[in-house]
Amino acid sequence: MEINIRKSDERVAVIGLGYVGLPLAVAFAKAGCHTIGIDLDIRKVKQINSGISYIPDVSTTDVAELVKKNHLVASNDYEMLRDRDAIFICVPTPYDAMRAPDLSFIVSAAESIEKCLKHGQIIVLQSTTFPGTTEEIVQPILERTGMKAGIDFDLAFSPERIDPGRADFTVKNTPKVVGGMTPEATARATALLAKIGAPVHPVSSPRAAEMTKLLENIFRSVNIALVNELARMSERMNLDMWEVINAAKTKPYGFMAFTPSAGVGGHCIGVDPYYLSWKAREYDFYTRFIELAAEVNQSMPFHVVSLIERALSANFKSMNGAKVLIIGVSFKRDIDDARNSPSERVMELLANRKAVVDYHDPYVPKFHIGPDVFHPQQRNFSSQPLTEELLKSADCVVIATGHKVIDYHFVVKHARAVVDTCNATEYVKSGREKIVKLGSGVCVTASAE
Numbered sequence: 001m002e003i004n005i006r007k008s009d010e011r012v013a014v015i016g017l018g019y020v021g022l023p024l025a026v027a028f029a030k031a032g033c034h035t036i037g038i039d040l041d042i043r044k045v046k047q048i049n050s051g052i053s054y055i056p057d058v059s060t061t062d063v064a065e066l067v068k069k070n071h072l073v074a075s076n077d078y079e080m081l082r083d084r085d086a087i088f089i090c091v092p093t094p095y096d097a098m099r100a101p102d103l104s105f106i107v108s109a110a111e112s113i114e115k116c117l118k119h120g121q122i123i124v125l126q127s128t129t130f131p132g133t134t135e136e137i138v139q140p141i142l143e144r145t146g147m148k149a150g151i152d153f154d155l156a157f158s159p160e161r162i163d164p165g166r167a168d169f170t171v172k173n174t175p176k177v178v179g180g181m182t183p184e185a186t187a188r189a190t191a192l193l194a195k196i197g198a199p200v201h202p203v204s205s206p207r208a209a210e211m212t213k214l215l216e217n218i219f220r221s222v223n224i225a226l227v228n229e230l231a232r233m234s235e236r237m238n239l240d241m242w243e244v245i246n247a248a249k250t251k252p253y254g255f256m257a258f259t260p261s262a263g264v265g266g267h268c269i270g271v272d273p274y275y276l277s278w279k280a281r282e283y284d285f286y287t288r289f290i291e292l293a294a295e296v297n298q299s300m301p302f303h304v305v306s307l308i309e310r311a312l313s314a315n316f317k318s319m320n321g322a323k324v325l326i327i328g329v330s331f332k333r334d335i336d337d338a339r340n341s342p343s344e345r346v347m348e349l350l351a352n353r354k355a356v357v358d359y360h361d362p363y364v365p366k367f368h369i370g371p372d373v374f375h376p377q378q379r380n381f382s383s384q385p386l387t388e389e390l391l392k393s394a395d396c397v398v399i400a401t402g403h404k405v406i407d408y409h410f411v412v413k414h415a416r417a418v419v420d421t422c423n424a425t426e427y428v429k430s431g432r433e434k435i436v437k438l439g440s441g442v443c444v445t446a447s448a449e
Contacts, residue, residue, distance in 0.1 A: 010032070011035075011036075011084050012028045012084065012192075013035070013084040014036070014037050014088045015038045015112070016039060016090035016109070016127075017041075017048065017074060019267075021037065021039070021091075022037065022053070022054075022055045023058055023171045024088060024090060024171055024196075027171045028196060029071040030066065030196075031195040031197070033071075033195065035071060036073055036074070038074075038077075039076060048063060048073075048074035049073065049074050051063055051068065056336060057164060078112040078116060079116060081113060081116040082118060084121065085121060086192055087113055087123050088124045088126055089125045089138075090126045090160065091109050092105050093105065093106065093127045093129050093267075094271065095275070097373070100278055101129065101275050101278055103129065106127055106138065107141065110138045111141055113141075114141055114142055114145055117142055117153060118153075119147065119153065120153065122154035122189060123155050124155075124156045124157070126157075126160045128217075129210060130210065130279035131207040132210070133157075134157045134181070135181070135206055149181045149182075154181070154184065155206070156178055156179060156185045156186060156188075156189040156209075157178075157179050157206035158177060158178045158193060158209060159212060161176070161216075164266075164332070171196065172196055172198060175198055175199040176199070177209050177213075178193060178203065179202070179203040179208050186202045186203075187202075214272050217268045218276065218290055221270070221272070221273050221293050221294060221297060222290065224258050224261065224269070225292070226293070227241070227260050228296055228297060228300055230244075232303060232439075234439050234440065234441060235438075235441050238441030240441065241439035242260075242426065245257055245259060259422070259423070260438050261342070261421060261422060262304045262342040262400050262422070263300035263345065264331075265330075265331025265332070265342050266332065266340060270294075273287075273293065273294040277294075300342060303438075304400070304419065304438065307436050308396050308398060310436055311417040311436045312396055315417055317395050317396075319350070319354065320353065320354040322355045323358075323393060324350050324356065324357050324395065324396050324398060325358050325360065325398065326347060326359040326360070326400050327397060327398065327399045327406065328359075328361055328401025328422075329343040329344070329359050329367045330361060330401050330403075334403055334404055335363060336363040338361075338364050342400065345374065346398065346400060348369045348374040348375040349374065358381065358390075360383050361383050361401070362403060362405055362406070366380065367380075367383070391411060391414035391415050392415075394415065395416060396415075396419060397415040397416075397417070397418050397419070398419045399411070402422040406424070408428050411425075412432075412434060413430065413431055417436070418434055418435045419436045420435055420436070421438040422438075
C-alpha cells in the first residue's frame, strides 16, 4: 500500500481524552491537523467544545483557540472516525483485583474502530500494555472487517510518554518510539508523529515498542523498590536515608537518585510490572526480580501505618479513635492525578484500625477509598482547609505527598505529631522532635499538651 504521507494523515482522531489523549490531540491540532477527540465521558466532550481544559498540562487558552479555529472538536460519536486518516488509541489499561491486565478499554476502542474502519487508515495504539497486544488483540478485531493490516490499513504501536506536572518534557519535545506491523506502517507513523515536533525513534515491531515502554517504567519501579527497602533498613540502623541519597547524588557518573515514598501510584509504575509478569508466564518465564520490586513497593503503605502507630504511641495514643490527617492524596506532588495513589491504601488501613481519617490536598477536592478487600464499602471524602484548628485537632498528621504550595513550617508548628513520608520537612528546624520520617532513625518524642 503506497500512501503519500505528506498529503494524507491530516485528519486525526484521538480516542480517550485523558492525561495522554488530550495533550496529543492538542499537539496535532496545533500542528495543523484537523483533530477529533473521542471520549464517552460527555462532561469532557462538553468542556473541550466549550474551550475549557480539565488537564493541568494543557492550557485552556490553547484549547479555546483551537476549538474556535475548528482545528479541534470533541465528540462521543465513533461514527466520526470514518473520515479520519489516522486514529490514535489512548485509553486506560488498568489491572483487576488479582493484578491481571484489564484490556477491556482497548478491546472496546478496537471494536468501535472496526465498525468504521476504511481502506488507507492508520491505527496507532498508545495505551501502555504487554508485548503482543497490538498484534494479538487489536489486529484480529480490525481484520474481522475482511481488511488486512499492512495491505488495506496500517497498524502501529507508539507508547505514551507523559509525566503529569512536568513543563520541561511534554508531548511536543519528548522523543517518541514507533513500531509498525510493516516497515511502511513504521515509516508512516514516524512521519505522522514527527508533525508534532518531537524526535521519533523507529523500532522493528509493535512488540519492541510495547516492551520499550515497560522497560522504562519497570526500571523506575525496581529502583524505587531498592531505595524503599534501604529506607526501611536505615530506620533500624539509625541512619537518615535522605542524607545518604543527597551524598550519593554528588557522584557525577554511575548513580541516578530515587527517593523513598509511601508507595508508587499513577497509571504506569505500579501497573506495568504486573502486565509484563502476567505475559511472561505464557512463556514459562517468571519475573521474580520484577515481582519482588513490586511487592516491596506495595508494602510501603503498610509500613507508613506502622510509622503512624509509632508516632501515636509516643503521645500515648492508640490507633483506635485517633484522628489522623493525611496531607496529599495525589500520586505525586503538584498534580491533581490521584489514580492508584498510595494514600488510598494508607487511609483504608487506618479506617480498618478504627482511626478517624481526613485529608487535605489543594489539587484533589474529592477522594474516595474502596470498595476493595481492604475497605469493602466506598467512602467519599472532601479535602479539608488546612487551618491551625484542623492541625491541632489531629493526633497525627501524615505528609503523604509533598506539594510545594503547603507551608510545612506551619504544619509542624501546630501538629502534635508528624509522619513525613517524602522529606517535605527537610528544611523545618523547629519542632523536629515531633517528626517521624520515613527512611530516618530519628524517632518522635512526646509533645507537650
